[in-house]
Amino acid sequence: MGVRAQQKEKTRRALVDAAFNQLSAERSFSSLSLREVAREANIAPTSFYRHFKDMNELGLTMVDEGGLALRQMMRKGRQRAEAGGSVIRISVETFMEVLESNPNVFRILLHERSGTSAAFRAAVEREIEHFISELSHYVEDSAGRSPDLAREQAEALVILVFNAGAAALDMKRSDRKLLADRLVTQLRMVVKGAEALQQKRDNPELRARLSR
Amino acid sequence: MGVRAQQKEKTRRALVDAAFNQLSAERSFSSLSLREVAREANIAPTSFYRHFKDMNELGLTMVDEGGLALRQMMRKGRQRAEAGGSVIRISVETFMEVLESNPNVFRILLHERSGTSAAFRAAVEREIEHFISELSHYVEDSAGRSPDLAREQAEALVILVFNAGAAALDMKRSDRKLLADRLVTQLRMVVKGAEALQQKRDNPELRARLSR
DNA sequence: CATTTTGGCTTACACTTGTAAGCCCAATAT
DNA sequence: ATATTGGGCTTACAAGTGTAAGCCAAAATG
Structure with a gap:
């Protein structure tokens, strides 16, 4: 796998993990905002769209x-x-x-x-x-x-x-x-x-x- | 019951009903905003607080x-x-x-x-x-x-x-x-x-x- | 080497939200 | 009759949101 694809996969994972980590008894997925997830994953909000449609x-x-x-x-x-x-x-x-x-x-x-x-x-x-x-x-x-x-x-x-x-x-x-x-x-x-x-x-x- | 208390009860009901009416398969209570409920009940957003703390x-x-x-x-x-x-x-x-x-x-x-x-x-x-x-x-x-x-x-x-x-x-x-x-x-x-x-x-x- | 692709970034905009401050006037209390 | 209360309103603000537009550099492609 090329260097690029590797990086991409990595930040994609970071997004998924970020989202999982923000879940708790007080925080459901639907209450998570795109920006919050992006923040936790250390990427710019708009970069989110490079990985998921929404x-x-x-x-x-x-x-x-x-x-x-x-x-x-x-x-x-x-x-x-x-x-x-x-x-x-x-x-x-x-x-x-x-x-x-x-x-x-x-x-x-x-x-x-x-x-x-x-x-x-x-x-x-x-x-x-x-x-x-x-x-x-x-x-x-x-x-x-x-x-x-x-x-x-x-x-x-x-x-x-x-x-x-x-x-x-x-x-x-x-x-x-x-x-x-x-x-x-x-x-x-x-x-x-x-x-x-x-x-x-x-x-x-x-x-x-x-x-x- | 005084005229005033009666009115109050009425708009309180309007709020509760408005909230119930906005529920659906696609809309859960937690996705409802205070303003939406107030709008549906035909009162100003801030009037909501006369009836419920939040x-x-x-x-x-x-x-x-x-x-x-x-x-x-x-x-x-x-x-x-x-x-x-x-x-x-x-x-x-x-x-x-x-x-x-x-x-x-x-x-x-x-x-x-x-x-x-x-x-x-x-x-x-x-x-x-x-x-x-x-x-x-x-x-x-x-x-x-x-x-x-x-x-x-x-x-x-x-x-x-x-x-x-x-x-x-x-x-x-x-x-x-x-x-x-x-x-x-x-x-x-x-x-x-x-x-x-x-x-x-x-x-x-x-x-x-x-x-x- | 030259060109294209791509995953990241910054900036910007239009909206929605919760709620604070304060006015008004009719129902109540004195 | 006068004073108080309280349920409605308007205005205003700071904060957060989704996402469009477009730049940049590095990797991929040829």
């Missing part, structure tokens, strides 16, 4: 990057789970760790999910869809769940996890531990419930007998 | 009002459910109707829940807590669930419903119908799962036998 384009880049990063981390966590132990428990733990070390990556997904730009919402939804889809296949394979039930189950699980993540962002570590426990309970509910619905479908007879 | 105060008012309105509507719906039929199904239907007729009331809760102001997040959380608490008691009483399990169950249910609500805002009616169906399935999962966990606690023995 703030929207930068934001979408961040959503994509963030979602990807999150998924990679979660996948690593799942490998750890394969070594043994409760899948649910370990996944929740991984998630909480990821959250703690990359709060801003999670923040942009969380916030823009209910944000003001349709493009953003769609982008976040796509990322979440990835999570759901991966998990759905896992559930189908490992628990022999029917495809559509697996889908609903996975969706419910992901929603609950995301939601807990949002709550966790506002907490100190001690409370997060408790939150994690409650989350695990809720996830178990969904899993148990999905099993029950599956059985009911597979064999209405048997289920009727068992519930007596 | 936009934050107006916003919190809206959250409280909105949450209250939502709860009242849902309670009416629950009465309808008492006439018979699936509680879950009827509640979901009510919710979807409420959503359709008052999208902006729901929007402000949804958006500010993950918003940028701690005060807002807390206010929304308080409103949601009301929902959870009401539902939790209902579950405890009607299904004989233990208090802590009831709480987790209610929380999961409310989260799933809220989440579906957010998705519904972006949909046309036909798709909402499908969404509602899937939501019902998920809610049933939670209910079934909570039952299972309850049984396991009440009588680990029996449950072991049944699952064979």
Whole structure:
């Protein structure tokens, strides 16, 4: 890669990083101004346009990057789970760790999910869809769940996890531990419930007998 | 009430209504400026301060009002459910109707829940807590669930419903119908799962036998 | 080597924003 | 009847915003 392209990539990164760094509990992406980001990245405001058409384009880049990063981390966590132990428990733990070390990556997904730009919402939804889809296949394979039930189950699980993540962002570590426990309970509910619905479908007879 | 107090209340309402009316999929409360709201309410920008200290105060008012309105509507719906039929199904239907007729009331809760102001997040959380608490008691009483399990169950249910609500805002009616169906399935999962966990606690023995 | 491209810069402009200061006059209080 | 209060207004200002126009030097191209 030429010297020029290298430099360009470098300041592009500086912009993305600058934006990520300015995110916090009090500062959402949509409240960031182009000038602020440029300032933090140490470039002139108008130079911003050499890299992104506008703030929207930068934001979408961040959503994509963030979602990807999150998924990679979660996948690593799942490998750890394969070594043994409760899948649910370990996944929740991984998630909480990821959250703690990359709060801003999670923040942009969380916030823009209910944000003001349709493009953003769609982008976040796509990322979440990835999570759901991966998990759905896992559930189908490992628990022999029917495809559509697996889908609903996975969706419910992901929603609950995301939601807990949002709550966790506002907490100190001690409370997060408790939150994690409650989350695990809720996830178990969904899993148990999905099993029950599956059985009911597979064999209405048997289920009727068992519930007596 | 004196003529003066009456007038004051009237323009105060005009401000709140103006703000609610400006909300949309593309426009969140935090993106509204004081001047815009004043303009829409037909008063001078600086007159705003005769009623609210700043936009934050107006916003919190809206959250409280909105949450209250939502709860009242849902309670009416629950009465309808008492006439018979699936509680879950009827509640979901009510919710979807409420959503359709008052999208902006729901929007402000949804958006500010993950918003940028701690005060807002807390206010929304308080409103949601009301929902959870009401539902939790209902579950405890009607299904004989233990208090802590009831709480987790209610929380999961409310989260799933809220989440579906957010998705519904972006949909046309036909798709909402499908969404509602899937939501019902998920809610049933939670209910079934909570039952299972309850049984396991009440009588680990029996449950072991049944699952064979 | 000569030319073109490009990523940075500076300057400039038109807007919007929040809010301070202070006037006015009708409703209230004395 | 007179004095006070208070909800509206106008004017004004400093600050910040997005972005257009155009210059410059160094890298890339031929």
